Amino acid sequence: MTILLVRHGETDGNAARILQRPDVPLNARGLRQAEQLARRLATQGFVHILCSDLTRARMTAAPIAARCGMAVEENPLLQERNFGDLRGTPYSALAEDPFGPAFAPPNGEDWPAFHARVAEAFAFIVRRRREVDGTLLVVTHGLVCHAMVDRHARLPAGVLAPERYDNTSVTVLHGAAPHGVSLLNCTRHLSVADEMGRDGGPA
DSSP: OEEEEEEOOOBHHHHHTBOOOTTOOBOHHHHHHHHHHHHHHTTSOEEEEEEOSSHHHHHHHHHHHHHHTOOEEEOGGGSOOOOGGGTTOBGGGOSSOTTSTTOOOTTSOOHHHHHHHHHHHHHHHHHHHHHHTSEEEEEEOHHHHHHHHHHHSBOOTTOOOOSSOOTTOEEEEESSTTOBEEEEEEOTTSOHHHHTTOOOOOO
16 A cells, blocks of 8 residues: 655746745646646546645646545645745745755744644554555645655665655655655656746745
8 A cells, every 4th residue: 555645736936936825826837737647646546635725736636536536635734834924935035045954934834843744744644544545645745745755754775855846746655664665756647848847946
């Protein structure tokens, strides 16, 4: 039994390298990516869908759920890191690196708070996977994917986690501890056109 970990499709905020607001939707490329992802996952045999309750994740999960005839269970634990008052700000306008180890956004989550929430989210994912007794699909965000793989899974010897997870990338974790990674940041479902220009922001 496995956990399929998916980052949401592209948004204008990703493309423009902006710290995103919660209600940012997928852009036209992101909608195409979500449809291509849905076609790929239709044969993966998952039995349940978990999803962040932010708009861009919900829009990514929707065509998957429609194709498979499943409901989507939303959970705020799967949200992207909260950058507080800085949401909506371009990276280029920030005085500090928002992803730096000591960076604490005003009225947002510092790294310890974010990692504590992700740990709670991962425990929930593992518990839900046992309850549904089958492969579980999780649609979430780039920094969440990174934290889950880096802190709660085991990569094969010699394999390094990517600095950023691509839009609609698929990562496959074994459902039981130590949650070995058998597929990492895979976007083979995307067309050539939608593979180009993937230099947007990690969040």
